[in-house]
Amino acid sequence: MKRAFLLIAFIVLAAVVFQPVEGEAASELDKIRNQIDQLKKEMNQTESTKQQIEENKQVVSVQKEQTLESINAVMSQIDQISADMQSVTDQIAATEAELLKAGQELVDAEARIEARDELLQSRVRLMYTSGFVSYLDVLMSSSSFSDFLDRFDALQSILNQDKEILEEHKRDKELILVKKSEVEGKLVDVKHLYDKQEKYYNHLVAKEKEKEKMILQYNAQLKNLEEKSEELEDISEEQESMLIELAKKEKAEIEKQKKKKNKVYYSGGKLALPVRDNYRMSSNFGPRIDPITGQRGKMHNGIDFSAPQGTAIYAAEAGTVIVSQSWSGYGNCIIIDHGNGLWTLYGHIRSGGLLVEKGETVKRDQKIAEVGSTGRSTGPHLHFEVRLNEQPVNPISYLKKN
Numbered sequence: 091m092k093r094a095f096l097l098i099a100f101i102v103l104a105a106v107v108f109q110p111v112e113g114e115a116a117s118e119l120d121k122i123r124n125q126i127d128q129l130k131k132e133m134n135q136t137e138s139t140k141q142q143i144e145e146n147k148q149v150v151s152v153q154k155e156q157t158l159e160s161i162n163a164v165m166s167q168i169d170q171i172s173a174d175m176q177s178v179t180d181q182i183a184a185t186e187a188e189l190l191k192a193g194q195e196l197v198d199a200e201a202r203i204e205a206r207d208e209l210l211q212s213r214v215r216l217m218y219t220s221g222f223v224s225y226l227d228v229l230m231s232s233s234s235f236s237d238f239l240d241r242f243d244a245l246q247s248i249l250n251q252d253k254e255i256l257e258e259h260k261r262d263k264e265l266i267l268v269k270k271s272e273v274e275g276k277l278v279d280v281k282h283l284y285d286k287q288e289k290y291y292n293h294l295v296a297k298e299k300e301k302e303k304m305i306l307q308y309n310a311q312l313k314n315l316e317e318k319s320e321e322l323e324d325i326s327e328e329q330e331s332m333l334i335e336l337a338k339k340e341k342a343e344i345e346k347q348k349k350k351k352n353k354v355y356y357s358g359g360k361l362a363l364p365v366r367d368n369y370r371m372s373s374n375f376g377p378r379i380d381p382i383t384g385q386r387g388k389m390h391n392g393i394d395f396s397a398p399q400g401t402a403i404y405a406a407e408a409g410t411v412i413v414s415q416s417w418s419g420y421g422n423c424i425i426i427d428h429g430n431g432l433w434t435l436y437g438h439i440r441s442g443g444l445l446v447e448k449g450e451t452v453k454r455d456q457k458i459a460e461v462g463s464t465g466r467s468t469g470p471h472l473h474f475e476v477r478l479n480e481q482p483v484n485p486i487s488y489l490k491k492n
Contacts, residue, residue, distance in 0.1 A: 160304055164297055164300055164301045164304060165301065165419075165465075165466050167297055168294065168297050168298065168301065168418075168421075168464075168465065168466075169329075169418045169419065169466070171290055171293055171294045171297060172294065172416050172417060172418045172465075173418060174290055175287060175290040175291065175294065175416065176336075176415075176417070178283055178286050178287045178290060179287060179415070181283055182280060182283045182284065182287065185276055185279050185280050185283060186280060188276055189273060189276035189277065189280060192269050192272045192273050192276060193269075193273055195265070195269050196266060196269035196270060196273060199262045199265045199266050199269065200266060202258070202262050203259065203262050203263065203266070206258070206259050206262075291416075294416060294441075295441050298421075298441050298463075298464050299441075301463075302463065305463070305468050305469065326418075326419060329417070329418040329419045329420065330391065330419075332417075332418075333413070333417050333418075333420060333423070333425075334477070334480050336413060336417070337412050337413050337425045337427075337433065337480075338480070340412045340413055340448060341410075341412045341427055344410065344412060344448070344449050347449075352409075352410040352412075352427050352429060353410065353429060353451075354428075354429030354430055355407060355408040355409050355428045355429050355454075356407050356408075356409070356428035356429050356430050356432045357429075357430065360488065360489060360490035361406035361407050361434070361476070361485075361488045361489050361490060362404060362405075362406050362407065362454055362455055362489075362490055363404070363406070363489055363490060364395070364403050364404055364405075364406050364434075364436060364472060364474050365395040365397050365401060365402075365403060365404070365461070365472050365474075366402070366404065367397070367401060367402070368397055368398055368401060369395045369396060369397040369401065369472075370395075370396050370397075371393060371394070371395065371396075372394045372395070372396035372471060373390055373393065373394035374390070374393055374486070375390060375391070375392060375393050375482075375484040375485060375486065376389070376390060376484075377389050377390070378390050391475055391482035392435065392437075392473050392474050392475035392476075392482065392485060393473075393474055393485050393486065394471045394472065394473055394474070395461075395471055395472040395474060396469070396470070396471045397461045397470060397471060397472065398461065398470060399440060399460075399461060399462060399463070399470040400440060400443070400460045400461060400462075401460065401461040401470075401472075402457050402460060402461075403436055403439065403443075403457070403458055403459040403460060403461060403472055404455050404456065404457055404458065405426060405434075405452045405453065405454055405455065405456045405458050406426075406434045406454070406474075406476075406488075406489070407426070407428045407432075407434065407454050408428065408451075408452060408453050408454045409426040409427050409428035409429065409434075409451070409452060410426065410427045410449070410450070410451055410452075411424060411425070411426055411427075411446050411447065411448055411449065411450045411451075411452060411458075412425050412426070412427045412433075412448065413425035413448060414444050414446055414447050414448050414450075415444070415448070416464065416465075417465075418465065418466075419465050419466035420435075420437040420438065420465050420466075420473070421437060421438045421439065421462065421463070421464025421465025421466070421467060422437075422438070422439035422440070422441065422443060422444050422459075422462065422464045422465070423435060423436060423437040423438075423439060423465075424436045424439065424444065424446065424458055424459055426452060426458075431478055431479040431480075432476070432477070432478055433475075433476070433477040433478075433480070434474070434475065434476055434477075435473075435474070435475035435476075435477065436458070436459055436472060436473075436474060437465065437472070437473035437474075437475075438461075438462055438463055438464055438465050438467045438470075438471060438472065438473050439459040439460065439461070439462050439464060439472075440460050440461060440462020440463070440464060440470075441462065441464060443459050443460035443461075443462050444459055445457060445458050445459055445460070446458045446459070476488050
């Protein structure tokens, strides 16, 4: 703008200093006026273009904010679906436990029926081979009154025992009918719960795809504004503590089933890097710092490895998988128990990228998952945590340098 004004001033000055003859002067003056008009038009056009650019940037900025709000709304929906799916998973575990208990009670009752049948049949066979002897004959063949009383007490005891056997037999037969009905009902309940769990899973996958599209749109809008896009994540303390409680419960359940403690694999030394190829460290352990205000924000309990979608994730050490499922803000995640109180956590794994199951034993450097952006994440990366006695510690001090 300033240069344009200087140029106009120069042209006017030149017209005054270098005055031509009268005929030529009129022609030169018209020429100068035309040049000035042209410069004004160009200046107005430049100003209009700048204004249009600013207006476009404002529109894109508003769209960006709207898209971010939509992403946050979808993330909240993902949190709710994850919570509902976990509730169904807990119901499945409880119902399967009740089903197994009812099944065992059914087996026990049938075993008792079979044992009593054998007892009753053996007594019938004995009576057949030895000949039938009435209780009256037993009493009348007493040698004395005291012998009579002894025999009477013995017969009464036998009669009471027989009566109890028959009553137990009847109760067990009724119990078998009840337990068969209970088992059939529980099987229907479990099937219904598994169907419900599958619906929640499919809904979760659909929401993750919806979120991925929004993130692509958001990143395009950021590019238009010439802003840098980072892999944002927001995991609440409540989600974190609930996941650790789940891991404790699952660890105890696995050890209960094995009837022994998980094997200790870690006794010191460095852990292997969980991501090897095409990655950069995008976020460190510790409180996040606001890039504008410089204020300390929420604690980040791990480190983030930014990497392309589908990049391989490896076990940092051998251990027992105690969690392998979707969990709220963490998205699809895995927790491995290495022994001596050391756990590693791997979060935001892509849909279909969980390659190991709960209870499975993994080796160091074994591929266990693939990088994604599930849960509260806006870009593909691995959120990696190291926990000692359930408390987060800085993974950098444990990791082997590449």
